[in-house]
Amino acid sequence: MQPLSSITAPPKNNDQPQQQVTSPCVDKDPRLQPLLQQGRIWQAGDHQQHSASSAETLSSGYPLLDQQLIGDGWQTGNLVELLYDRNGSGELRLLLPTLAKLSQQPRWILWVNPPHIPYAPALQAAGVDTSKILMVHSQSHQDQLWTLEQALKSGGCSAVLGWLGEVQDKSIRRLQVAASDSGALGFVFRPQQYRQNSSSAPYRICLHPTNKGVDITLIKRKNGWAMPTLQLALGEDQLLHRQPKTDSQFQASNLAKPQQPDSQSPHLRLVR
Amino acid sequence: MSTLWLYLHFPLLPLEVLYHSDESGPSALLDERRARLWLCNTTAEAEGLKTGMAVATARSLCPQIQLLNRQPQQESQQLQTLALWANRFSAQISLRSDHGLLLEIASMLPYFKGFNSFYRHLRQQLQKLGFSSLIATGHTPLAARMLARDGGFIHRESEPHQQALAQLPVSALELDNKTTERLTGMGLRQVRQLLDLPRDELASRLGSELLERVDRLTGQQPEPIEFFVPPAHFCQRLDLQHEVETSQGLLFPLKRILAALEGYLHSRQLRAQQLQLQLFERASLHSDQQPRQLIELNHADGEYRTESWLELWRLRFERLHLQRPIIALELTAELFNDQKPSVNDLFHSTRQQPGMTPQQLLTRLHSRLGKQAIKRIVPHADHRPEKSWKPLEATSLPTPSTESSFPPGQHQRPGWLLATPKPLPPQQLQQQLIRLLQGPERIVSGWWDNAPIRRDYYIGRWPDGRLGWLFRDHQGNWFLHGWFG
Incomplete structure (x- = not known):
């Protein structure tokens, strides 16, 4: 077990006396505990493990999805690539709980070249503070990438959303570097055809709307392998399965909150 | 408190004001008759060119030399600009027509935490400016000026100044030619020799003008100074x-x-x-x-x-x-x-380098993309879907929303709104390709401002599984107005 210490480099002024590792089980070694807690050692299969101590983890607002994301949510400072064919495939409903949480920070949430108008009343109903939202329409492709990169690396944005057309992986890599510099979350939206292309984004998600909800496939995730398809209602139950006779304002106030498929708890929590 | 003056001499200002980039090749200014060189830059001097050299000689020595004419108006403009620049170092600045600035600095030193820090600061800023300069301090304005024109001299204390001044030639006093000649004729070559002479004798033999100059140098007589008044508007x-x-x-x-x-x-x-x-x-x-x-x-x-x-x-x-x-x-x-220090957010943007504040980012985006490219969106209290939001010019930092709007949650609203409703072919609905899942929600509004609507809104499932927000107007036509994206 000696090489372990060279990998993990325990602090020199450690109060604990150096002791010989005898047990083959690394979990028992007290010297490893702090490292495991800090998340510096990734253990395969341990989904609760945080990978980077400095990155904040932000729940997606959908527990089923959180289970698939290592660390129970998005890790900030990363790029999330959403692949789908047509606008309206559930991309906004997937992100609204995250944006609602991020809009509490005194920083911008930048939307670069959205395909339609982000509808303020709907955002507000989902709990997003619309005063933090900036909508940018750039003239050229070059300007768009410049804006995304500047916004991601500036630290003046909590999240940056960009609808990309034809881009090279080089650009995606630049955006990822920019995001990791500042700790902002970046969301890029691309057509499904790019699914086969390689991408530097740590998270890649395919969205496919169906009659029952949205099929969500994590084809790439940080610190983990691809996951099988997951079906999420993304709030559709509350959107549609209302009884017309109880369609009153009293019940309507509940509808503001995004539906969670398996629980009735409030819509968002920050998981550490 | 003893007085301390600082003189900034810009020897190459007439030439440097004509530069149009940071790097310049050999160049020189011509005199009025355009026959001889009047001023050379360092690159030209390295090629062997000298002031007073004939143009033909200069050209043969250095064929690529750039010969320029003096622009006195630009020189004085530039000196004014420099005075404005120097305003941060001293409130009392005097302009000298031969490309110099005189700054009173004794009163400023406490604000810069001492002389050394002041001087370092000054050098830093000077370097950015891109003008060659000679700097000297002095306990009288004239002493500072003489030392600066002689090549520069920096010291905080009075004693070294006296020594440095004493070694200057008498010509540095800038007396008229006749007096200078008389002094050299008498064997008085250095300022020291002049200062050693008794004052009364000096006045009676060489005139009161010389005595006055010497008194100004030593500080026995104050020098009248006209201070620069910065313009009210920039x-x-x-x-x-x-x-x-x-x-x-x-x-x-x-x-x-x-x-x-x-x-x-x-x-x-x-x-x-x-x-x-x-x-x-x-x-x-x-x-x-x-x-x-x-x-x-x-x-x-x-x-x-x-x-x-x-x-x-x-x-x-x-x-x-x-x-x-x-x-x-x-x-x-x-x-x-x-001017107050900008407050960086302590809790949220400190993960690594707290880079730009949200305002700085906005300014950057404005500069490159233009004002019209960036908008904020706010809800607006109107029942008509297309009017229940407003684009606002993004000028300020994100503040809590003060816009009035209807309380959320009365009805479901889509995340995407189409800028203009898109007509739907009626057969799509007749053949139930689009299945209506929710509705109708009737919106009748806007009778007061010539944009009345009467619509029944539905949520419908498209054949590909997406959820759309569609309406039927009073004529029975169907339109798509948004996506539950």
């Missing part, structure tokens, strides 16, 4: 020696004006929020009026530093297309706010 014009054809070429001259702006703002504890740049274009043959272009640049939070403004102008110039060459530029500062 408006600096710079005539360009060369016509500038690319927008990036404007950055070098602009940098000089921005340096002056920094000094001007710094001395007033202000930040500029808006700058206006007028570009004067070369007049066309057919009109008398000089065409000009006006560019405005805003900073959300206010800024005074040269580098920040220069970066913003660089971004702005990327969008600028020059129709005609530019011959002059004029910078005006309009809006100001108080």
